[in-house]
Each structure stands twice: as C-alpha cells, then as structure tokens.
Amino acid sequence: MTVVTEPTLSDLHAVVDEVWESFLGGAEQLTPVEATPAPIPGWSAAITVSGGWKALVLVQLTQGAARSVTVQMLGMGEDEEPSSADLTDALGELVNVIGGNVKSLMPGPSQLSLPLVAQGIVSSSSASDLVEACRLDLTWAGQPVRVAVSVSVDPTETRENQ
C-alpha cells in the first residue's frame, strides 16, 4: 500500500503545462527554471483543498505576467488594458483549474474552495500546519511564475491511496 500525500513535481508540471497550453498556448513557452527562494512580487492566487486531502495551491506571478495572462484569457487586444477586477478574475480561474486538477490526483473525497486572489505575496502563518511540499519555478515571456503546493503535516490527515 502506498501513502500519497502530495503530488509529484512531475505531476504538478504536467497539470500546469496542460492548463497553460489550453488557456495561454501561443508563441511564448512556459519553461521550468532552477528553484529560487526569492519571493515573486506581484500577484498571488490561492485555492485550498479540504477533506480527504488538505492542501493549499498557490500561483505567484509578476504584474507583467498577470496582465499578459488576463489579456490572453479574455481575448483582449494588446492595446487594451485589463482592470484589477479582470486580473483577479483571470488569476482566480487559473488557480481554480490548476488546483482542481491537482486535487483530482490526490486522495478523496475532498472539497475545493473558491479562489482567493491578492496583490502581493501570500504565505502561511507560523500557526499553520501547511508545509510547502512541491514547488515549480518557471519562466514565461521572460517573467517568473511559481506554482506551489503546501500540504497538511498533521499525521491524522494522512490517507492511504487505495
């Protein structure tokens, strides 16, 4: 029997690649880069999973990347300027789809929250039992993008993969 509590980096990469290709497929490639501890100032989009698997999926990207994501998802012209509400909407949907697909790989049943989007850096408080388990650092159109999965380290939350 195998205890599965976090996605593999390979699985996370596959999910992110598929989502990016579907929503943002185009001339610019999404390329993995060497992990760095430096935070990415700009926008953070988060979604949580609770129940059979407890986790936080976080997407972080710069203002420039957030704008480009939004323009492409909305099918806007390059001369159009998306509003903050547009960015919040687009990034929320991006993390929703990534989070939902990661959730489907993990033990269930579990529930996906509504997304939360903010300008700035989101991190867990010291009181949180969530620990970063998997992180993907990427570059897209010259901008850094980070997708991270933090999972509960509470032993009572561990589930066997059936």
Place this chain on the structure above:
Amino acid sequence: MKIVVADDSRVMRQIVIRTMRQAGHGGHTVIEAENGQEGLAAVLAEGPDLVLSDWNMPEMSGIDFLAALRASGNQVPFGFVTSETSDEMRARATAAGASFLIGKPFTAEAFDEALSPVLGAAS
C-alpha cells in the same frame, strides 16, 4: 437555441462561449449567470435548451443548481464545465442528473463531443 452558461468567473464564461464557437456550436443565444442562483432564475425565465455550469460558485453551487432544477421537475439538459474532474465528482454529477462533465482545461473537440448529442452536429 438558448444556452445558459453559469460560472462566477466572467473570464471563464468568455472562454466557454469562445470554445463553443470554435467547436462549431456558435450562433446560439447565450444567457450568462454568475452563480447557481442566477442560473436557476435564468432557466425558469428563459426555458433554455441546455445549461452549462461550473461546480464551485458562491451563493449556490452547480450541483445544488442541478438538484434544484430536478427537484422542481425541470429536465433541461445540464452539463458541468468544471475543474472538478475526479471520478468521484463525475459520479456525483451523473447521479444528480447531469448529461456530461467537461473538465477544465478543455478543448474544442471535448465541447463538440459533449454538445453535439444535445444541440445537433456542429455547423
């Protein structure tokens, strides 16, 4: 034909409508709703031929939207367009009366495969 598209994300509603067009199912009247509650009101007011709904939405979720429709005796064809793609969620969707579940991210081909039996062949 009339189609109700329910999703709390305006971005996703635009992508769904765009993808329907790419799949050869454009030209229908689309009524947009931001959540299950608005979707329910739209179905009662407009009598659509199909509902496409997200699962997780504020006010009323997609699964509750579907349950409310079926409880009222409304049998409008209903499909989920959602990031909730696990076997468990697909089973719940089917048990509640959904005709299909299109997982996000999706392709135009997936849309055509799901919509053609309901709307007719793509044009």
